[in-house]
Amino acid sequence: MRGRRKAQNRRSGTFDPEDAKKVKHTRIGVWDFYEEKRPILGWNIPGTSMVEHYLDMTRSLPYVWRMMKDISQIRNCWLLVVLYVFIELAHSLIPAASLWYSGQLLSIVQIAIDTRTVDKDFLVRISVGRMGCAVLGRLLGHAKSTISYPLANRLKQYYTVHLFHARARLDLPTFEDPAVQRQLEEASQASQGGVAWDTFSMTTSAVSTALHITSEVSMLATILKDQPDGKLLATISLSQSLLDWFSKSNSIDRGHGVWAATTRNQDFVKMQGLKRVVSYPEHRKEFVAGNLAEYCTTVFKEAAQRVGDQAGDFWEVRRQWKSRKRLSLASLLKEPWKELPQIVFTLRAVQYPASIPVSLASLNLIQHTASSFGWTVYRFIDQFGSIADQLATVRKLYDIVNIPNRISDGTLPFPEDTQKAKAGITVEFRKVSFRYPDSEDWALRHVSFKLLPGQLCVIVGANGSGKSTVLKLIMRLYDVEEGEILIDGRDIRTLKLGDLRQAVSVLFQDYTHFPLSIRDNIALGNPGHATNDDQVRLAAKLGGAEEFIERLPEGFDTYLDRPVTDYYSGVPEGTKTLFGRPVEYAGLRGITAMQSNTGHSLSGGQMQRLAVARTFMRSIVAEDSTVGLLLFDEPSASLDPTAEHDLFTRLRQLRGDKTMLFSSHRFGNLTRHADLILYMDDSAIEEAGTHAELLARDGGYARIWKLQAQAFI
Incomplete structure (x- = not known):
């Protein structure tokens, strides 16, 4: 049976733990547990929970229909579905x-x-048929399990591309929005089969x-209609199963509903x-x-003595608390209720001794069916409650494709003249003011x-002075709040984003390395030439990275952070490496799987050289590159003085006529x-x-220049 998905369908509104009218407060050990009060008929039965929860199902139905149409387009999927x-x-x-x-x-x-x-x-025919049902059910x-594997994989693969x-x-501001991150997370929550498979299998199962x-109730009624006291026994047994279900539903901790828990016990907090x-090793x-x-x-x-036996992990303490609440009216009634069928059978046997064999067989059949019936009803109610949440997830899965970006795309192509752009791009800031979101x-x-066009500009200043922000605004990672930015005389907001970013090459201070091979990390500087190995090697050479890459065990095929984990179990502790990667013996021996350390560590300077190589791949190596503006944000922050001097020399020699803008707090000889x-x-x-000119002015630039120069005298 599938358990109900947790916290999938967040309602609108608020949850105030201090609202005593709507929220129940319970002290569980050192924990304060706040739970939204349920309606009087707050059992887990369809129709007794909030109407809003099920109205949400109707809002989700158009998305389910869209999902079914999408599934119909997947190769050979409809046959498997049918x-x-x-x-x-x-x-x-x-x-x-x-x-x-049996009847x-x-x-x-x-x-x-x-x-x-x-x-x-x-x-004989009935016996063979009865055994045949068991065999057919197994087949x-x-x-079902054989078909579900390829069907789930096809659905998952399709919606993996969708996600x-x-x-x-x-864009960057939209992606950084916590509300958008929550929306993406909710739309991605699913089992290994994915949202589509969960929805399909859950609905079909319900x-x-x-x-x-x-069918089972109808068949039981048909069989027992002529049996003495059959209807009475069936009613008692089936009601006993429902009573048993009510008892379980009130005692099992499913984690449903709206609730919150905290601890205000300072001694317990200090202990943790x-x-x-x-x-912790750090x-x-x-x-x-x-x-x-x-x-x-x-x-x-001392803190442990003050806390006493009230301390404990929240889930452990709550589980113990729930176990103490299992004594309820339903649990008290279900035990004597179990005895009623036997009492009815005994009374019937005393009155009609000749009917004992048939009555005994009827009683056994009824009790067996009632047990199965109770479990099936419980499963159906649980599934029905889960469908509303699941359908809401389907809606979120499609809604994320329509999340509006904060940075609106322009309409004008750029550049108008590709050859002219290669000779440099004009950049102008006019009274630009900007604040980061939520600041x-x-x-x-x-x-x-x-x-x-063609000029070399260096922005200098202390950390936090705004140097990196200038580069981010040129790339339109954010939009200005006041003023305007002009690129070749046109407002940057009117240019097509794709064209603008294709014409600019940038290396940020907080550069990233992708969980791909070193070759792919460099090649992504210019995806159109990602398969050109010669250009990748030339970019690595220009970036000063080729020498240390060749020394790595797998060279350009080395993964710095391998995205696929190696799993193993029961490996003798004398084993130091597997698949060319060191083995980590973490946790307890005998667990089902452990994972290896799958990455290679490089120094900060080596990582920065890889980032520079990717920039060379984008802006200089590709023969048909349309890049006319090069942006470098602290490109030598992790390089030693020799590597820094070599980098700046290569950049000046290879940039050609392109416009180049640096930001740096280390001047070196670049500013000359x-x-x-x-x-x-x-x-x-x-x-x-x-x-x-700035040295002659003897201002802030001259002061910092002299301070850095004195360090080498």
Whole structure:
């Protein structure tokens, strides 16, 4: 049976733990548990929970229909769908068929008692049919599992692409929005089969369970209509199963509903913190150096004494609390209710001794069917409650494709003249002001400058002065709040985003490395030439990375962070490596799977050289590159002085006529060659000019230049 999905369908509104009218507060050990009060008929029965929950199902139905149309487009999927539904429904009728054969056996017993004769041929056919139902049920179950594997995989593969596209299309401000992240997470929540498979299998299972219940009850009523006291016994037994279900539904901790838990016990909080101090490796050096062992042990012991036996993990404490609540009216009634069928049978046997064999067989059949019936009803109710949540997930799965981006696309193609753009691009800021989302501080304030085609500009200043923000705004990762940015004389917001970013190559200070091979990491600088190995190697050489890449065990095929994990179990501890990667023996021996350390560590300087190589691949190596503007954000932050000097020399030699803009807080000799230097401080441009002009002005730039120069005297 599938458990109900948790927290899938978040309602609108708020949950206020302090609202005593709507929220029940319970103290569980050191935990304060706040639970939304349920209606009087708050059992887990369709129709007694909030109407809004089920109205949500109707809003989700158009998306389910869209999903069915999408499934119809998947290769060979409809055939598997039809087969799966047929097998599921056929399998649901097996219990009713078995019940019919059992009823025929009762008839044979009744005839034998009344006439002292047995129709042997009929008995054989019924016996074979009864056993055939068991065999057929097993075969149908096997066929269902066989079909479900390829069907689930095809559905999952299709919607994996759907989710990938939904995430890939989002711009930076939209992607960083916590509400969007929650929406993406909710739409992606599913079992290994994915949202589509969960929805299809859950709905099919609920329908088959309803058919199972209906057919079994109908068949039982047909069989018992002529049996003495049969209806009475059936009613008692079935009601006993429902009573048992009510008892379980009130005692089992499913985690449904709206609730929250916290602890305000400062001693317990301190104990958890001290556990981390003595357990986490990153604290061990200062823990030992500070001679904290005796003090922390004393503090922990005193806190533990004050907390006493109230401490404990929330789930463990809540589970124990729920076990103490299992005594309910339903649980009290269900035990004596179990005895009623035996009492009725005994009274019947005393009055009519000749009917004992048939009554005994009827009683056994009824009790067996009632037990199965109770479990089936419980499963159906649980499934029905889950469908509303599941259908809401389907709606979210399709809604994420329509999440609007914050950065609107322009309409004008860029550049108008490709050859002209290769010779450099004009960049102009006019009184630009900008604040990052959810920040009240200005990252840039009234910034103005103009960079002509082919010029080399260096932005200098302390960390946090706004240097990196200038580069992000040129790439339109964010839009300005005030002022405007002009690219070749046109408002940057009017240009097509794809064209603009294709004409600009950028290396950010907080660069990333993808969980791909080193070759692919460099090649992604220019995806159109990703298969050109010669260009990848040339880019690595220009970036100063080729030498250390060749020394790696797998060279350009090395993964820095391998996205596929190696699993193994029971490996002798003498084994140091598997598949060329070191083995980590973490956790307890005997667990089913452990994973290897699948990455290769590089120094900060080596990682930065890879990032620079990717930029070379984009802007210089590709012969048909349309890049006319090069942006570098602290490109030498992790390089030693020799590597920094070599990098700047190569960049100046290879940039050709392209416009180049650097941001840096280390000047080196780069600023000597700059056509324009922008000295920034406190989110604004304080000084602008050439190296000689700014030194002559003897302002902030000259002061920092002299400070850095003195370090090498």
